[in-house]
Structure formats: C-alpha cells, structure tokens
Amino acid sequence: MINLTDPAEIKRLAAAHGFRFSKSLGQNFLTDPSVVRKTAAASSENGVKNVIEIGPGFGVLTRELAACYDRVVAVEIDKTLLPVLDETLAGLPNVTVVNADVMKTDLQKLIKSAFGGGRANIAANLPYYITTPVITSLLESGADIASITVMVQKEVAERLTAAPGSPECGAISAAVSYRANAKKLFDVPPSSFVPRPKVTSSVIRLDMLSAPAVPAQDEKLLFAVIKAAFGQRRKQLKNSLFSAFPNVGKQAIFDAVDGAGLRPDIRGEKLTLEEFALVADRLYKHLR
Numbered sequence: 001m002i003n004l005t006d007p008a009e010i011k012r013l014a015a016a017h018g019f020r021f022s023k024s025l026g027q028n029f030l031t032d033p034s035v036v037r038k039t040a041a042a043s044s045e046n047g048v049k050n051v052i053e054i055g056p057g058f059g060v061l062t063r064e065l066a067a068c069y070d071r072v073v074a075v076e077i078d079k080t081l082l083p084v085l086d087e088t089l090a091g092l093p094n095v096t097v098v099n100a101d102v103m104k105t106d107l108q109k110l111i112k113s114a115f116g117g118g119r120a121n122i123a124a125n126l127p128y129y130i131t132t133p134v135i136t137s138l139l140e141s142g143a144d145i146a147s148i149t150v151m152v153q154k155e156v157a158e159r160l161t162a163a164p165g166s167p168e169c170g171a172i173s174a175a176v177s178y179r180a181n182a183k184k185l186f187d188v189p190p191s192s193f194v195p196r197p198k199v200t201s202s203v204i205r206l207d208m209l210s211a212p213a214v215p216a217q218d219e220k221l222l223f224a225v226i227k228a229a230f231g232q233r234r235k236q237l238k239n240s241l242f243s244a245f246p247n248v249g250k251q252a253i254f255d256a257v258d259g260a261g262l263r264p265d266i267r268g269e270k271l272t273l274e275e276f277a278l279v280a281d282r283l284y285k286h287l288r
C-alpha cells in the first residue's frame with residue numbers, strides 16, 4: 001500500500017515519474033499523517049458530502065478526503081503530476097482529477113457539473129502565492145460553498161481570522177467576516193512537509209454564512225470604504241475617505257462618520273464591520 005506520508009515513498013514516486021518539485025507552484029507536500037487526518041476531519045465536520053480540493057500534489061490529502069466524502073474533485077495545475085496521481089489515487093472511484101488553474105476555473109460551474117448542484121466544501125494545502133486571490137475569489141464566487149478549510153502561512157491565517165477592530169485586522173479580514181465565520185484550527189511546523197518551507201503554517205476553516213454578516217446597500221461601496229480605511233490605517237478615517245472619495249466633499253464625509261455614531265478622529269483600523277456598513281450606507285446617496 002502506498003504511504004504518501006513517508007518521505008522515502010515521495011522520493012521513489014518522484015524518481016519513478018521524473019517529477020521535479022516546483023518552488024514557483026508552492027509544491028511543499030505534507031508528510032505528517034496527523035495533520036492530514038485532522039485537516040480532512042475538520043473539513044468534513046459539517047456533513048457536506050462533496051469536496052473540491054485545490055492542488056492535490058501527490059494526493060496525500062486527496063486520499064484522506066476520499067475516505068471522508070462521497071465525492072472528491074481535485075483541481076491540479078501541474079500536468080506533470082497527473083501520472084503520479086493516476087498511480088496514487090488508483091482504486092478510488094469517488095475521486096476525479098481536473099488539470100486546471102484554479103484561478104481560471106469557474107467553480108460554480110464545476111460544482112454544478114461535478115456534483116449536479118448541491119453544496120460543496122473546499123479543502124486545500126494552498127500554495128502561498130495564490131492564498132489571498134483564491135480566498136477572495138472563493139468568497140465572492142457566489143458558488144454553493146459551505147466551508148473552506150485551508151492551510152496557509154501562519155501570519156496570513158492570523159490576518160484572515162482576525163476580528164474587525166482588532167490589531168491584526170486588515171481589509172481581507174473584514175471581507176472574510178462579511179461572508180464567513182473564520183476559525184484558526186492548528187499550526188503546522190515546517191518539519192511536516194517535503195521539501196520543508198521556511199515558515200510555519202496554520203489550518204483555518206471558513207464556515208460560509210447563509211447571508212452577509214451585516215446588511216449593506218451597496219457591497220462594492222462597502223468594500224471600497226474598507227479598502228480606503230486599511231490603505232491608510234494609521235490615518236483618521238475621515239481623511240482616508242476624503243482621499244478615496246474626493247468628489248463626495250469633506251462635509252458629507254464628516255456627516256457620514258458622525259451619523260454612524262463614530263468619533264471624528266477615529267482611525268479606519270478601529271471600525272467593526274457594522275460600523276463600516278453604517279459609514280458606507282451614509283456615503284451611498286452621494287455616490288449614486
């Protein structure tokens with residue numbers, strides 16, 4: 001039986017298939033069986049039966065997911081991994097590998113065609129170079145996603161799961177908390193991978209909300225306000241907003257901040273999601 005958590009087995013497979021690890025594709029493969037088990041278990045906890053895995057690599061997490069789910073679709077960009085996956089996933093009829101760049105994949109379409117509709121979870125040991133764009137596009141895809149369980153760089157995990165208003169919070173944390181409940185689950189040291197990355201990783205889970213966390217008249221405007229606030233996070237909110245929306249005028253911006261019940265000197269990084277929505281809704285009439 002293939003043991004994909006054994007570094008010797010990884011070496012053997014790589015040599016047998018002439019596979020070379022690509023740094024630029026973030027190819028650090030998991031070799032810690034407890035991390036693999038815990039990630040798949042956390043991902044499938046909500047009882048959803050279908051999962052899309054991003055970046056199966058040699059298939060270590062894919063095999064565990066296959067045991068936890070009815071159906072697994074694994075999206076892998078690197079076609080040199082396909083013959084390896086043919087070998088490592090042989091005999092698993094509930095797994096399908098799709099050779100594609102997840103950044104160019106319409107996930108809503110994939111979920112429909114692969115699972116015939118219904119909700120799906122997302123699971124991944126994500127390559128670091130696409131963490132933020134993948135998570136942002138998953139959150140905004142409108143696809144029927146129930147939860148996203150991903151391994152990311154520890155610092156990024158802390159940012160993604162930070163509560164708005166807390167010191168670690170950034171624009172991405174606010175965007176996450178608008179659409180999901182985010183939880184950091186556990187840390188994973190560099191020694192859990194082959195080859196070893198330089199940084200510690202963490203597994204997080206985003207449980208998607210059935211409706212956005214706060215009502216907003218115009219989502220795009222809400223995100224523009226959040227981006228403006230964190231773009232110049234040490235500045236007073238009213239000044240950041242004036243730089244971002246000069247046509248609104250200083251008085252209307254002061255009124256929006258005041259009307260949202262905020263101190264005139266408050267800094268953008270201090271706002272909760274509700275407060276961002278209150279400010280955005282007060283700016284709305286000036287920007288239509």
Ligand code: SAM
Nearest residue numbers: 025028029030055056057076077078101102125
């Ligand atoms: N899941 C495996 C594991 O845990 O051992 C491999 C994880 S490795 C960190 C990231 C994987 O994502 C690699 O297999 C890499 O080729 C793949 N990948 C990188 N960029 C991708 C993209 N844009 N779309 C799909 N897969 C991608």
